[in-house]
Amino acid sequence: MSQNTNELVVYVPCDSAAISVGANKVATAIAIEASKRGRHVRIIRNGSRGMLWLEPLVEVATPSGRIGYGPVTPADIGPMFDSGAFSNDPEHEPTDVLCIGLVDEHPYLKNQERLTFARVGITDPLSLDDYIAHDGYKGLHNSLSLSGTDIVTQVTDSGLRGRGGAAFPTGIKWKTVLNTPSAQKYIVCNADEGDSGTFADRMIMEGDPFVLIEGMTIAGIAVGATYGYLYVRSEYPYAIRTLNAAISMARQHGYLGNNVLGSGKAFDLEVRVGAGAYICGEETSLLESLEGKRGVVRAKPPLPAIQGLFGQPTVINNVISLASVPIIMDKGAAYYRDYGMGRSRGTLPFQLAGNLKQGGLVERAFGLTLRDLLYTYGGGSASGKPIRAVQVGGPLGAYIPESQFDVPLDYEAYIGINAMVGHGGLVAFDDSVDMAHMARYAMEFCAIESCGKCTPCRIGSTRGVEVLDKIIAARADGQDAAQVKLLRDLCDTMLAGSLCALGGMVPYPVMSAINHFPEDFGSAVRRAA
Amino acid sequence: MNPIKNEFALTFVPNRRAQIRPAPGVQAAVDGALARYHGVRGALLPVLHAVQEQLGYVPEDAVNVIAKALNLSRAEVHGVITFYHDFREQPAGKHVIKMCRAEACQAMGAEHLIAHAERVLGVKLGETSADGSVTLEAIYCLGNCACSPAALVNGELVGRITPDRFDDVVSGLYALGHHNEVAA
Numbered sequence: 001m002s003q004n005t006n007e008l009v010v011y012v013p014c015d016s017a018a019i020s021v022g023a024n025k026v027a028t029a030i031a032i033e034a035s036k037r038g039r040h041v042r043i044i045r046n047g048s049r050g051m052l053w054l055e056p057l058v059e060v061a062t063p064s065g066r067i068g069y070g071p072v073t074p075a076d077i078g079p080m081f082d083s084g085a086f087s088n089d090p091e092h093e094p095t096d097v098l099c100i101g102l103v104d105e106h107p108y109l110k111n112q113e114r115l116t117f118a119r120v121g122i123t124d125p126l127s128l129d130d131y132i133a134h135d136g137y138k139g140l141h142n143s144l145s146l147s148g149t150d151i152v153t154q155v156t157d158s159g160l161r162g163r164g165g166a167a168f169p170t171g172i173k174w175k176t177v178l179n180t181p182s183a184q185k186y187i188v189c190n191a192d193e194g195d196s197g198t199f200a201d202r203m204i205m206e207g208d209p210f211v212l213i214e215g216m217t218i219a220g221i222a223v224g225a226t227y228g229y230l231y232v233r234s235e236y237p238y239a240i241r242t243l244n245a246a247i248s249m250a251r252q253h254g255y256l257g258n259n260v261l262g263s264g265k266a267f268d269l270e271v272r273v274g275a276g277a278y279i280c281g282e283e284t285s286l287l288e289s290l291e292g293k294r295g296v297v298r299a300k301p302p303l304p305a306i307q308g309l310f311g312q313p314t315v316i317n318n319v320i321s322l323a324s325v326p327i328i329m330d331k332g333a334a335y336y337r338d339y340g341m342g343r344s345r346g347t348l349p350f351q352l353a354g355n356l357k358q359g360g361l362v363e364r365a366f367g368l369t370l371r372d373l374l375y376t377y378g379g380g381s382a383s384g385k386p387i388r389a390v391q392v393g394g395p396l397g398a399y400i401p402e403s404q405f406d407v408p409l410d411y412e413a414y415i416g417i418n419a420m421v422g423h424g425g426l427v428a429f430d431d432s433v434d435m436a437h438m439a440r441y442a443m444e445f446c447a448i449e450s451c452g453k454c455t456p457c458r459i460g461s462t463r464g465v466e467v468l469d470k471i472i473a474a475r476a477d478g479q480d481a482a483q484v485k486l487l488r489d490l491c492d493t494m495l496a497g498s499l500c501a502l503g504g505m506v507p508y509p510v511m512s513a514i515n516h517f518p519e520d521f522g523s524a525v526r527r528a529a
Numbered sequence: 530m531n532p533i534k535n536e537f538a539l540t541f542v543p544n545r546r547a548q549i550r551p552a553p554g555v556q557a558a559v560d561g562a563l564a565r566y567h568g569v570r571g572a573l574l575p576v577l578h579a580v581q582e583q584l585g586y587v588p589e590d591a592v593n594v595i596a597k598a599l600n601l602s603r604a605e606v607h608g609v610i611t612f613y614h615d616f617r618e619q620p621a622g623k624h625v626i627k628m629c630r631a632e633a634c635q636a637m638g639a640e641h642l643i644a645h646a647e648r649v650l651g652v653k654l655g656e657t658s659a660d661g662s663v664t665l666e667a668i669y670c671l672g673n674c675a676c677s678p679a680a681l682v683n684g685e686l687v688g689r690i691t692p693d694r695f696d697d698v699v700s701g702l703y704a705l706g707h708h709n710e711v712a713a
Contacts, residue, residue, distance in 0.1 A: 010711075017675065021688045136625065198670075273578060353634040353674030427636055433636070438635075448669075
């Protein structure tokens with residue numbers, strides 16, 4: 001192919017986080033400025049690299065690699081052309097202040113172990129050719145020559161555990177569905193990523209949708225399910241658009257349909273859009289919602305693997321779990337299992353959010369520490385004040401104080417400190433945070449989002465808000481011991497008596513706040529009764 | 530002959546709401562949505578989304594038609610509409626601003642920003658301005674947690690919002706007077 005020496009390839013992310021800070025306007029500005037100057041610039045809309053504090057991150061392709069600039073505003077484009085930033089001349093030394101050098105060499109990216117996110121930010125999310133050129137669909141090709149049992153064995157041996165938060169071994173779930181005879185089985189992808197501080201699912205769906213489609217297809221081939229549903233929250237309109245476009249491309253090219261790649265096996269899927277209910281991230285509630293009902297939690301058993309969607313055996317997995325399957329089936333179970341520690345195998349895309357200088361996505365093997373993530377990657381707080389508390393694992397995760405920043409991020413180690421790794425999201429707070437207020441918010445959120453089926457969650461959360469209001473009102477005079485005791489009792493009831501993780505885990509943020517930050521609940525014990 | 534007098538049968542009057550004939554626009558939107566999802570299993574949510582996309586809300590007179598078509602009771606349809614935060618029973622304002630108040634945004638000052646928004650717009654969270662120009666709502670996580678605080682403005686995601694940037698977005702909306710334009 002003849003290379004037009006004048007043509008320059010420039011990458012501007014189409015990830016919604018980048019768009020939220022002006023990426024579309026930057027892309028337009030580049031196109032306008034280039035045409036004004038008679039320059040040929042091909043703009044590729046890639047996914048985000050995950051260095052979100054640098055968004056919009058513009059990358060210019062040069063013979064030595066992609067050079068990054070960020071965060072770029074439309075006003076920077078003219079000066080960037082003037083300073084020669086938009087040049088693929090290997091002799092050119094970038095002088096622009098926004099220049100971060102070779103993107104792949106940036107320590108934030110270089111020191112990651114990107115398996116699930118291998119392509120995100122590098123490829124055009126809606127280019128099937130790009131996907132295939134970067135090892136896409138190798139896992140499916142391998143799977144098509146294997147029996148269902150062999151695929152399930154590979155996934156089990158990889159040690160992959162549910163990345164949605166519950167960390168249940170994925171292979172065991174699949175095995176149950178495989179061994180449950182039925183004329184119709186389903187694959188359901190839980191893309192109702194409602195936890196604050198998490199955006200890995202969204203970044204995969206917007207940045208590499210084919211990997212998720214491939215993962216679901218492999219799951220379908222493995223357990224004998226011919227149809228899949230991708231349940232995406234309505235708060236993710238960009239992800240919904242990208243997925244729909246990718247699904248129709250995959251269908252057109254024979255990767256979905258009645259005869260997947262000529263194998264004689266059928267698998268197809270569709271996107272279903274949620275309607276703003278946090279509880280629908282709970283798997284049984286999600287199934288109810290897919291069936292067109294109120295998202296009310298089901299009692300278990302029966303397990304969804306035996307009686308799931310429309311009463312049929314159903315694999316229901318999180319986005320990251322399913323998106324990790326293609327690389328396992330491509331490179332083998334051992335390759336994936338060799339990352340990680342203890343019983344937490346493989347990698348987890350950690351999401352650095354809240355009050356951090358360098359928020360973004362860091363995929364690393366299990367076993368690194370919160371301190372590493374917060375300071376080595378996150379660069380400390382955005383406000384410059386000390387980091388006081390970090391909520392790990394979403395709104396139902398515990399608040400971690402600095403004294404526990406060195407506990408390795410591993411499912412079991414976190415359970416050991418009454419916390420959870422969950423979906424790998426972490427939200428940092430500086431020392432201006434009021435932990436009693438955060439505890440109250442956790443209860444308030446639970447009251448707003450409770451499905452109402454079980455009493456501890458439905459009523460307990462409202463009573464929790466009231467008790468915390470009393471504690472907050474009294475704290476200037478010291479801790480209201482009677483109310484604190486009541487709160488602990490209430491949390492105990494919710495923990496033990498709720499039907500699902502919403503009511504059952506909201507005590508984690510509440511109790512961790514009161515245990516680790518008692519000073520925010522009134523310093524001295526005021527009275528006994 | 531039945532000696533027991535069935536008073537209920539004599540006095541039963543079908544519920545007024547069950548007999549409401551939808552306005553023509555509503556009927557057309559519902560028919561379109563039902564046709565689009567004909568034969569789809571678990572079609573209620575997609576149908577409600579489609580109706581709301583057309584009309585901006587799910588009017589009361591749509592409920593009966595949807596229920597009949599999907600072989601559900603009106604209570605079931607009403608239950609679903611009221612369960613999910615997305616579905617509206619009343620039209621929203623011309624512009625809809627949904628401010629995230631989840632933890633990551635709180636860590637970056639969302640509460641102050643929301644107070645600022647309430648002052649600027651003259652409405653509280655959950656309210657629509659008297660002139661119908663704007664609805665301000667809370668939302669819980671937009672997945673933009675590394676660019677907090679975030680909001681959804683007429684369906685467009687906006688990140689790293691400062692009070693100044695919020696004012697720019699709002700003045701952009703009022704100046705342009707149409708949807709889908711966000712001053713970023």
